[in-house]
Amino acid sequence: MSIPKEAYKALENIVGPEWISDDPAARIADHKGGYATGVVDDRTIPPGICIQPGSGEEVQQITKVANRYKLPFIPTSTFFTSMCAPTVQDVIMMDLKRMDKLEINERDQYVIVEPGVSYSMLQSELLKRGLLTFVPTCGAQASVLANHVHCGDAPFGWRMGLGYRRVLATEWVLPNGEMLKLGSRSYLKEYFWGEGPGPDLKALLRGNEGHEGGLGTITKMAVKIFSFVPGKFTPKGIQPKTTLLLPEERLKWFNCSLPSREKAVDFMYELGRCEIGLMVSTIPPLFRYVARCRGLGPGEFWKRWKEYGENPDREAIDVRVMIIGWTSEKQLEYEEKVLKAVVEEYGGKMSAAPARDESNFLSADAVCSWFIGGRFLSEVYFESLDCGLHTEKDIRRISKLRTPPLADTWDTPMLWAAYEFGHNAKQEYLNYVDDSEVEALRAHEQACRENDIKIGASAIMESTKMFGPYWHNYDKRMEELKAIFDPNNLSNPPKPIERPLFDEQGRTL
Amino acid sequence: MALQLENLRHDANSCIRCSMCKFVDMVWTQSARFARQCPINVRYKFNLYSAPGLMACARAIMDGHLEFTPKLLDALYKCTLCGACDVRCKRNLDPEILSVIEALKARAVESGKGPLPEHTKIAENIAKNNNRYGLPHESRLKWITNDIKPSKKADILFFVGCAASYAHHEIARSTAKILMHSKTDFMVSREESCCGYLLYATGQVDAFKKQAERNIDMVSKSGATTILLSCAEGYKTWKVDYPKVLGKETANMPYKVIHIVEHMDQEVKKGSLKFNKSIPLKITYHDPCNLGRLSEPWLVWEGTHERYGVTNPPKTFRRDGHAGVYEQPRDILKSIPGIELLEMPRARDNAWCCGAGAGVDAAFPEFASWTASERLEEVISIGAEAIVTSCPACKDMFQKAVQSCGIKLKVYDITEIINEVLS
Numbered sequence: 001m002s003i004p005k006e007a008y009k010a011l012e013n014i015v016g017p018e019w020i021s022d023d024p025a026a027r028i029a030d031h032k033g034g035y036a037t038g039v040v041d042d043r044t045i046p047p048g049i050c051i052q053p054g055s056g057e058e059v060q061q062i063t064k065v066a067n068r069y070k071l072p073f074i075p076t077s078t079f080f081t082s083m084c085a086p087t088v089q090d091v092i093m094m095d096l097k098r099m100d101k102l103e104i105n106e107r108d109q110y111v112i113v114e115p116g117v118s119y120s121m122l123q124s125e126l127l128k129r130g131l132l133t134f135v136p137t138c139g140a141q142a143s144v145l146a147n148h149v150h151c152g153d154a155p156f157g158w159r160m161g162l163g164y165r166r167v168l169a170t171e172w173v174l175p176n177g178e179m180l181k182l183g184s185r186s187y188l189k190e191y192f193w194g195e196g197p198g199p200d201l202k203a204l205l206r207g208n209e210g211h212e213g214g215l216g217t218i219t220k221m222a223v224k225i226f227s228f229v230p231g232k233f234t235p236k237g238i239q240p241k242t243t244l245l246l247p248e249e250r251l252k253w254f255n256c257s258l259p260s261r262e263k264a265v266d267f268m269y270e271l272g273r274c275e276i277g278l279m280v281s282t283i284p285p286l287f288r289y290v291a292r293c294r295g296l297g298p299g300e301f302w303k304r305w306k307e308y309g310e311n312p313d314r315e316a317i318d319v320r321v322m323i324i325g326w327t328s329e330k331q332l333e334y335e336e337k338v339l340k341a342v343v344e345e346y347g348g349k350m351s352a353a354p355a356r357d358e359s360n361f362l363s364a365d366a367v368c369s370w371f372i373g374g375r376f377l378s379e380v381y382f383e384s385l386d387c388g389l390h391t392e393k394d395i396r397r398i399s400k401l402r403t404p405p406l407a408d409t410w411d412t413p414m415l416w417a418a419y420e421f422g423h424n425a426k427q428e429y430l431n432y433v434d435d436s437e438v439e440a441l442r443a444h445e446q447a448c449r450e451n452d453i454k455i456g457a458s459a460i461m462e463s464t465k466m467f468g469p470y471w472h473n474y475d476k477r478m479e480e481l482k483a484i485f486d487p488n489n490l491s492n493p494p495k496p497i498e499r500p501l502f503d504e505q506g507r508t509l
Numbered sequence: 510m511a512l513q514l515e516n517l518r519h520d521a522n523s524c525i526r527c528s529m530c531k532f533v534d535m536v537w538t539q540s541a542r543f544a545r546q547c548p549i550n551v552r553y554k555f556n557l558y559s560a561p562g563l564m565a566c567a568r569a570i571m572d573g574h575l576e577f578t579p580k581l582l583d584a585l586y587k588c589t590l591c592g593a594c595d596v597r598c599k600r601n602l603d604p605e606i607l608s609v610i611e612a613l614k615a616r617a618v619e620s621g622k623g624p625l626p627e628h629t630k631i632a633e634n635i636a637k638n639n640n641r642y643g644l645p646h647e648s649r650l651k652w653i654t655n656d657i658k659p660s661k662k663a664d665i666l667f668f669v670g671c672a673a674s675y676a677h678h679e680i681a682r683s684t685a686k687i688l689m690h691s692k693t694d695f696m697v698s699r700e701e702s703c704c705g706y707l708l709y710a711t712g713q714v715d716a717f718k719k720q721a722e723r724n725i726d727m728v729s730k731s732g733a734t735t736i737l738l739s740c741a742e743g744y745k746t747w748k749v750d751y752p753k754v755l756g757k758e759t760a761n762m763p764y765k766v767i768h769i770v771e772h773m774d775q776e777v778k779k780g781s782l783k784f785n786k787s788i789p790l791k792i793t794y795h796d797p798c799n800l801g802r803l804s805e806p807w808l809v810w811e812g813t814h815e816r817y818g819v820t821n822p823p824k825t826f827r828r829d830g831h832a833g834v835y836e837q838p839r840d841i842l843k844s845i846p847g848i849e850l851l852e853m854p855r856a857r858d859n860a861w862c863c864g865a866g867a868g869v870d871a872a873f874p875e876f877a878s879w880t881a882s883e884r885l886e887e888v889i890s891i892g893a894e895a896i897v898t899s900c901p902a903c904k905d906m907f908q909k910a911v912q913s914c915g916i917k918l919k920v921y922d923i924t925e926i927i928n929e930v931l932s
């Protein structure tokens with residue numbers, strides 16, 4: 001099957017010849033990719049057409065043409081996740097980067113963004129105005145809009161909450177091409193409010209993974225921003241050694257070393273009760289070693305990581321805390337005093353770290369997680385901190401079973417990025433498998449599946465993802481919604497829920 | 510070896526499509542308007558027009574899944590090889606993505622699909638007349654006026670390059686006068702031939718290698734030990750590309766390479782160059798890609814990638830950018846009375862390309878002009894009255910863009926400003 005010429009012509013009439021292509025090179029450039037390159041994108045295929053709409057109206061028209069010719073379509077922007085790689089024939093790849101309008105409302109503290117606006121674009125403008133948004137750890141190259149309708153998590157979520165809670169008025173092209181306006185946009189020209197009137201469909205944009213383009217295309221969105229501290233943020237250095245110097249009179253970093261995982265969790269809860277800090281997160285040794293070896297190559301990392309693993313004296317767990325004088329320098333002094341008291345109460349030690357940042361205000365370095373080679377494995381959970389203790393035990397048990405082929409993480413703690421003053425948290429387990437051992441990992445995956453071992457939203461072990469009762473039947477509700485909103489199954493099929501497929505031998509396809 | 514696509518398979522495979530390469534280093538991002546850095550991606554938007562797109566195509570070409578299509582050739586030859594993607598990628602990762610793009614161009618030539626007709630014409634001009642313009646070789650030293658007296662024999666050979674020899678005499682003359690003012694003994698050569706930068710940058714590797722051998726032989730016969738250039742393209746060609754195609758390291762070449770800004774900086778700091786004349790002007794400095802992020806010395810590495818991509822033997826990673834010539838021109842300009850140096854949002858290793866690189870101005874003048882005018886918008890945004898650079902190709906692009914945009918902005922090569930305050 002191929003895309004009919006009339007369909008191509010109809011699409012070309014919408015965007016003009018410059019912004020559409022079915023050249024094989026353009027299509028190949030738009031298929032595989034993303035953080036799980038080579039693992040979950042094994043079965044991706046090039047799209048049939050690459051197209052770049054310039055407005056919400058053009059997105060509507062493209063969507064209607066797709067419906068007329070029953071052609072699947074995928075909305076995408078930076079494409080860092082593999083979720084937007086086509087897995088079915090004749091996909092219209094709708095790259096939304098041309099849509100990059102950005103409008104800041106300083107008085108009411110919200111910003112209107114189109115999908116092509118990155119966090120670096122937004123944050124650089126906000127910092128100049130004494131305002132702030134957060135930046136996800138995947139990097140400030142991510143689309144603000146796409147991130148807010150995906151997990152929407154970022155380190156400053158400790159103070160600022162998860163991204164999807166900050167979604168305001170939204171313009172959403174449904175899978176049939178109709179424009180749905182949510183919040184204040186449904187009855188006003190304003191973007192200041194996210195809810196109602198009537199049934200509030202904004203909830204469909206929220207969640208751990210969002211709908212990943214499976215329920216149409218969000219073309220414009222207003223998101224909440226915050227006032228921020230005065231002071232100068234000074235960039236310094238030449239790549240790869242660049243950093244952002246922070247205003248020390250308003251922001252301070254501390255590394256707090258706690259004697260155990262349990263103490264660390266209690267410590268984070270207590271900080272939440274005290275309502276201090278801008279960011280609170282454990283720093284797994286694996287992350288620390290990755291950061292330290294950036295620029296030195298994978299050989300140096302693996303050498304040092306082995307030395308670390310062979311060192312028996314590694315019991316403590318580090319929690320990194322950024323405190324903030326949001327309203328005044330006095331507040332910073334207060335937060336430091338409270339932090340000291342809480343650290344002492346939980347038997348920890350604290351030390352000040354340099355007032356600089358590479359990961360949170362204008363994120364730059366999380367991508368270094370990939371330099372150490374092999375295939376990248378990330379498992380992410382959102383739950384409470386103390387539930388995380390149990391999850392971590394399970395993950396450690398399962399990962400031990402999988403080592404090798406997985407790299408040895410030496411039983412070290414996972415990342416716990418605590419959000420909303422400790423009311424919830426992201427836990428992330430990182431690991432790696434060498435290219436030559438992907439098959440061995442698949443065999444292990446098969447064994448996990450046969451033994452009904454469920455491990456959550458794995459980016460590599462697809463068939464062990466949780467579905468049905470394991471996942472509160474969330475998947476069933478999403479499938480019902482998909483049938484209502486997208487009866488032709490054209491919007492990034494089969495998203496938003498992708499059940500693993502198996503061949504006759506029971507292997508994951 | 511360094512330009513064999515198959516030798517770079519690991520690098521092409523290592524792209525995770527994070528898209529960092531399309532953006533200025535995040536901590537240096539100053540505004541939404543100037544947050545991006547890849548000219549082809551900003552202009553054409555398709556992922557094909559970016560390093561990740563070209564990495565995907567390189568993989569597909571190697572695997573036999575793709576031929577050189579018109580669109581791929583368009584993207585490939587519109588890439589100015591400015592190296593912003595490479596520097597940005599190596600902020601976090603290790604792949605030699607610029608080498609992959611260069612090797613893809615070389616593969617296009619091997620396959621008979623490249624270079625473009627405009628580039629073939631340049632190669633013919635070089636083969637016939639030793640310069641890219643096809644002008645008589647005998648005119649190469651016509652820039653020398655009566656007041657310029659190069660030595661017959663000296664340690665320093667001023668390699669003038671095609672642009673300053675034929676199109677921008679003012680740069681060649683200013684350079685020579687600065688050398689004379691600082692009492693630096695230098696010679697020029699009648700045997701000088703095009704450095705071959707455009708051959709290299711368009712994938713014409715065999716022809717480039719011949720130019721490299723010919724010019725190195727010329728230097729050897731001259732007895733010079735140092736090559737001094739006022740052209741950033743030539744500087745990078747002598748310092749990085751000659752050793753690269755000859756399988757050597759920069760440190761092992763039989764000559765030392767120095768740009769006039771490095772020389773001037775030394776002389777200013779020694780006190781041999783003093784600026785007493787005042788120029789009341791708000792200026793900004795444009796970092797030429799080939800003098801800044803692309804001028805890091807070449808290191809040879811041949812080996813294999815083993816478990817987890819660990820290199821055997823261990824590889825010293827070139828981090829394009831950190832060894833670039835950034836501070837010297839700024840220090841020189843700041844020492845001139847009256848001058849106020851303003852920085853553009855995209856500076857040093859984050860600089861936006863002028864659009865001239867890799868023969869783009871010859872094959873795609875409209876796109877090259879758009880690229881230059883983007884830079885001029887940045888200049889205007891900071892209120893500068895003049896843009897100063899240190900490469901004839903950049904100056905040429907900006908001059909043309911100033912004329913076509915009809916804006917009031919002065920364009921200088923740094924040697925012209927210095928010569929002005931010395932005279």
